[in-house]
Amino acid sequence: MTVIECAGDGRARGLAHGEQARELIHTALDRWRNATSARSREHLAATGLLATIEAAVPDLAEEMRGIAEAAGVPFAEILAYNFMDEQWWVHREHLELGCSVLGRSDVGGVILAQNMDLPEFMDGSQVVLRVLPESGPEALVLSSAGMIGLTGINAAGVGVCVNTLGMLHHSRAGLPVAAAIRGALVQSSRAAAADFLHRISHASGQHYAMADAHGLHGVECSATEIVVSCPAGSPLLLHTNHPLANGDIDPDAAHELERDGRTTDSRVRLEFLEEHVTSVLDLTDAERLLTDRTAPLCVTPRHGRRTKTFGSVAFDLGTLPPRARFCLGLPDRQPWVEPGWHSPRQHAEPTP
Secondary structure, X not given: OOEEEXXXXXXXXXXXXXXXXXHHHHHHHHHHHHHOOHHXXXXXXXXXXXXXXXXXXXXXXXXXHHHHHHHOOOHHHHXXXXXXXXXXXXXXXXXXXXXXXXXXXXXXXXXXXXXXXXXXXXXXXXXXXXXXXXXXXXXXXXXXXXXXXXXEEEOOOOEEEEEEOXXXXXXXXXXXXXXXXXXXXXXXXXXXXXXXXXXXXXXOOEEEEEEEOOEEEEXXXXXXXXXXXXXXXXXXXXXXXXOOXXXXXXXXXXXXXXXXOHHHHHHHHHHHHHHHHHHOOOHHXXXXXXXXXXXOXXXXXXXXXXXXXXXXXXXXXXXXXXXXXXXXXXXXXXXXXXXXXXXXXXXXXXXX
């Protein structure tokens, strides 16, 4: 497992990331360029999304600048690469993003886990970022080399998992998904993470699943609506890639996803989770469920679709320090690893 140590302010964290993962970043960007259109990449870099990041979470803008500087690649490319969820609506270039998330808070602890399904060309770029900011808790973040994060957990016991919701309305004035995830992971409790996600504007349709020792919470975010899909106190949180509560639907995007079978695929995976979640009593059970090839939750390219399970996470938030396990690649073929924490002094009982 490649663990990238990123400590200090935003620029310092980015420089550390770029230096340690330089070769991986160049390979990842080469494959991304070959798989996507130049016009789409140029449009991404030219959006106003950077201005929103600089206003809401300026240290993350500096982190991306540091990555580009240390890796020796154009900042515009690192910026566009981090706008993966936004590439769908900026130029209607769908990258076949998908995820299956499950959470339980009624098993003597709080479990949150997910598979993250991404374009096949991203396979091989998997890393775990160990983020040690100047202020705020240490975080462990599943990512692609050159990206600031895809899903993660912090040492205060807050876990964040996500599902893309491409059929919801977008906004060029919103915060991109990668920055929203990292902004939530700076928080010291599930309630604070939820408050952050309610306060910001959102660039892309996305479901955020949050957990800490006190339970689970899910919100579906779009350009104009932030809707609770799993209220605090719910013992189960299950989500795939269609909205359960948010009605801010973009008809054209919804039609395209239905036509391509992606919404049907999402519903099948959700039904599978609903049927089998009662078997998930601990992290081992969660990891075993994520290896499913029938729905499938564990995805390899099929029927002309070039999606592949990029990685998986399984978090136990019931105790401090929380347990965090990562699989970089297909969960039925690659090992699960528990990186552990560097900064036990940061562990503090989260507030309800």
